[in-house]
Amino acid sequence: MSDATDEVIPLDDGGQLRRVIIPRSVADADAADFIATVEARNTVSREITGTEDHTRTAAELLPHYRPDAYEVRHLWLVQDAAGNAIGRVGVDIPLETGSTVAYAQIELVRDRWGRGIGTAAHALVERTARAHGRTVLQSWADHPDAPGERITPPTGYGSIPLDHAARFYRRHGYTLEQIERCSAYDLAAPREHLTELISTAQTAATGYRVVQWMLPTPPERLDGYAWMKSRMSTDVPAAALTVDEERWDAARVRRHDALWVDGGHRVLVTAAEHIRTGELCAFNELVRGDTPGAVTFQEDTLVLETHRGHRLGMLVKCAGLLRWRNIAADSPRVITYNAEENRPMLDINEAIGFAPIMYDGAWKKSLV
Template identity: 60%
Template sequence: MTEPTDVEFRPLTIPASMDASDADEFREFTRVRNEVYREIAGTDDDALTPEELLPHYQPSPEEIRYVWVAVVDGEIVGRVSVDLPLEEGSRAAFWLIELLRAHQGRGIGTAGYRLIEEKAREHGRTVLQSWTQHPDAPGSRLEPPTGFGSIPEDRAARFYLRNGYTLEQIERESALDLEASAPDVARLLAAAEAKATGYRVVQWQLPTPAEHVAAYAWMKSRMSTDTPAGALEFDEEVWDAERVARHDRKTLDGGRTMLVTAAQHVATGELVAFNELVIGHDPAAASHQEDTLVLREHRGHKLGQLVKCAGLTVWRRGIAPRSPKVITYNAEENRPMLDINEAIGFVPVAYNGAWKKVLE
């Protein structure tokens, strides 16, 4: 493919706040990001305001993030980003390339990808991983080694294959109609409460109360080790009170609301399962279900169903009554969680491919 001569990649200017004098580029960057997602999915379910997005681009002790804007004729047409976790001994780099549809197929993505490999090698990273949505389409399909799910061999898939990547996992995006699902949520909550003897529900909105910080930190750390990952590689994360505080600030500084619903083992007082629901500044926008986990030693008591349904009940009734739906993501082989989601009323709306390359 011919090298594009009219594109410039320049580091994104990240302002201290959206009131700063240099915030205009980040505002346009966010608009283009949202437009790319709208072109792919046909919805604004993943749209964020600049104020919501900016806290995630501030410096963090957990990772180094490099971001470039792709500029053509003075206009931002996409972004290139690579995240380098700072866990000790990490080999991983996580990246994305997103371009407006009108600028695809011209070699801009290929040129941007070189920046990613350069930064990965510069920092000694050898495992490159990336996710992208693959809207359903006729024709040949690709299946991951997990044996669960498939995606079309579309333009994005061919880009990954051409650059030496293998498809490792399929991730399902699901949506739940909050109002229509209410009767099923109530029924499943009652069933979970009957099964989960010896446990009780504990809930809070961020910021995390001091009495729950240590337990929440431990459960968040388990997300990096106890969820299905196929052959993808994730570093075991270390969470402490400071990291929980940073996590909370990212949400709150962006004007977002998060509800954490946990299951507490009554005999020990330990928190052993949790679920997160979050919404942005628009009370009528889609909500998102983020992390859900049941610690391994407490599985088999319907605690996943308990925390999901208890959270959805409070969410719909009191926290986000105008939100029409909830979006969530699960590995396609994560049948225990998908069983719960499907029973509640979540339906598949999209599939993402998880791609991996090991540098020589």
């Protein structure tokens, strides 16, 4: 769904918000706007984190913006009066049956704060969500630690500083619902520690074995992987956030795999298989792009509820990290995100050696 009035929106300072047409390739003549949004995104990431850890190339991100049957992604480039890229705006619309939620993203370089650009962008976000019939807006933001007043979500777990981003969300009617801990693991840490943890986990995981594959997923693993991916939308702590139950099948797994592989990523899936039934019942994903020295991201990790209590989370995480050292030997660290109330998973991470480096706030606004 697209409103022609939202193709180009003038800003009071002479700049504009311009809808981005998603190109087939970053080498195409019409890719300039998309590339500019990625450059603005990376500038914002550097300003917030002080590192290159979260930056991406346009080629890595492009597959995630191509249209498909599972979500609609709207993207706008923010430009100043001279035509410089100073930010980006996104609205993601999941297409699950009965979905009421839209996901918002507003990123603006720091020296353009306080000029009303974010407010104009948010009006566009809200208008787009309403046009799709959505009644809930949700958004995530990084909140590096800082002195001063802090705020706590209703869960009671964790706190973040009342910083620029937090004030922006509050001013536009959002409430802080959850805090996620961003943690990092040094891939140069002693290998022996992982082998000790795996040995202990294997003792508790009698009746299970580790299976691993690189994407794309082999045919014999498609159905089991699909079921585990579907449980990520139901079985992880979500506080009072609105979360659609996702339906996954072999076709959706193939689409998921293509998003990563087509962007040049290497992805290792480490799973636990119940030997007697052949059921896949726990998994962990490690992902990195093809830029030399790029950090690794630990994406989804889950143990199915009916198989918890057998140290399977520790088993798949440690087995993945051990193999990953051979796959991506130049990657310096692994970064992961977990809800602050997800103590079982945080216990595993802390035992492995993950340490907190930053926190994310999950923000929610009702549109009714």
